[in-house]
Amino acid sequence: MRALVYTGPHHLELRTEPEPVPGNDEVLVRVEAVGICGSDMHAYHGHDARRPAPLVLGHEAAGRIASGPRAGERVTVNPLVTCGTCPTCEAGRPHLCPSRQILSMPPRPGAFAELVRVPERNLVAVPEHLPIAHAALAEPVAVSYHAVNTGARLLGQPLPAARCLVLGGGAIGLAAALVLRMQGAARIYLAEPHAGRRETVRRAGDFVCYAPGDGDEPSDGSIDLVIDAVGAETTRAAASRLVRPGGVIVHAGLLPGEAGFDVRRITLQEIIVTGTYCYTPTDFRATVDALASGRLGALDWIEERPLADGPRAFADIDAGRTAAAKIVLRV
Incomplete structure (x- = not known):
C-alpha cells in the first residue's frame, strides 16, 4: 500500500x-x-x-x-x-x-x-x-469540544453570560471558538498572530479576531474563560494576564516548556487552571453529530x-x- x-x-x-x-x-x-x-x-x-x-x-x-x-x-x-x-x-x-x-x-x-x-x-x-x-x-474538533465543556463545568456561570477568549487560530483554536458559539457563548475573542489565519477565522464565525497586542485585545482581567490552544510561554502569560479574578484557564496546547503562568496572580485571584487532553468516546460521538448536523458551520x-x-x-x-x-x- x-x-x-x-x-x-x-x-x-x-x-x-x-x-x-x-x-x-x-x-x-x-x-x-x-x-x-x-x-x-x-x-x-x-x-x-x-x-x-x-x-x-x-x-x-x-x-x-x-x-x-x-x-x-x-x-x-x-x-x-x-x-x-x-x-x-x-x-x-x-x-x-x-x-x-x-x-x-x-x-x-x-x-x-x-x-x-x-x-x-x-x-x-x-x-x-x-x-x-x-x-x-471529528478528532481535532472533539479535542476542542472536550476543552470547552471542561471549562464550562468549572466556570460557575452560563456560557451565554461569559466573555470567552481562545488563544490560537489553528484547527483546535478555531474549533474551540465554533464550539463556544454552538454552546451559546455571546462574546468570543480569538488571538492569532498569522494574518492569513486571522482572515480564515473571521470568515468562519462572528468572532473578535485580533493579533496579540493590537487594539482589539480585551483588557487585562476581563475574560471569564480562556482556552489556550497553543500552550507556549507567551500564551500562558497572556492567559494569566487576561483572565478575571475567579476565572478559568483551560490549557490545551502541548508545546514544550512550562514557563509563562503568573502563579502569584493565579493564587491571589483564585484563578482555576486545568489541563485538557483529547476527549471521551461520548465527546467524540457528540462531535460527529455536530459536524453532520451543520451546527459547527460550513x-x-x-x-x-x-x-x-x-x-x-x-x-x-x-x-x-x-x-x-x-x-x-x-x-
Whole structure:
C-alpha cells in the first residue's frame, strides 16, 4: 500500500509499505481523508520521542471499513485505543487510561496510508451527506469540544453570560471558538498572530479576531474563560494576564516548556487552571453529530491536498505558507 512515512526530522517519503494485518478485535479502514495535526508537526521536527522514525504518522482519519461484517461502512476513526478495564476507563474517562495507545505512535502505525488497522469499537459511522474531509475533522474538533465543556463545568456561570477568549487560530483554536458559539457563548475573542489565519477565522464565525497586542485585545482581567490552544510561554502569560479574578484557564496546547503562568496572580485571584487532553468516546460521538448536523458551520476553513503532496504540505505549514486552519490529505 502507499504510505507517507516519517523518516527523520523534516523528511517524509511516499513509499510502498506492507498492508497492516488486523488483530482479533480490529478491522482495516481504507483511509480516504486524514488531517495533519500539531503532534504530527512535533514529530516532523524531531521533537517527539514517542514517535521515532521511521513511522507512519497521522491519526485524524476517515474512510470506509475494508474488512469484516461492516465492510463498506463510512466511518471516522477515534484513534485512542484504551484497555476498557482499568479504574480510569471504568470511571468514564478512558482518554486518561494509563495504558492508552494512539494511532501514529508505536505499536500502532498511523493513517497517512491507504489502510490502517483499528479496533472496531473505535469507529463511528458518518452519514453519506457529510464530506469525507469534514468527517476527518471529528478528532481535532472533539479535542476542542472536550476543552470547552471542561471549562464550562468549572466556570460557575452560563456560557451565554461569559466573555470567552481562545488563544490560537489553528484547527483546535478555531474549533474551540465554533464550539463556544454552538454552546451559546455571546462574546468570543480569538488571538492569532498569522494574518492569513486571522482572515480564515473571521470568515468562519462572528468572532473578535485580533493579533496579540493590537487594539482589539480585551483588557487585562476581563475574560471569564480562556482556552489556550497553543500552550507556549507567551500564551500562558497572556492567559494569566487576561483572565478575571475567579476565572478559568483551560490549557490545551502541548508545546514544550512550562514557563509563562503568573502563579502569584493565579493564587491571589483564585484563578482555576486545568489541563485538557483529547476527549471521551461520548465527546467524540457528540462531535460527529455536530459536524453532520451543520451546527459547527460550513467547515470551509480547511485545505485539501493529495497524499502525494504530504511532504510539501508539512513544509508549507512549517513555513507559515498556508492560511488554512487545517490541511487534510486525500488518500
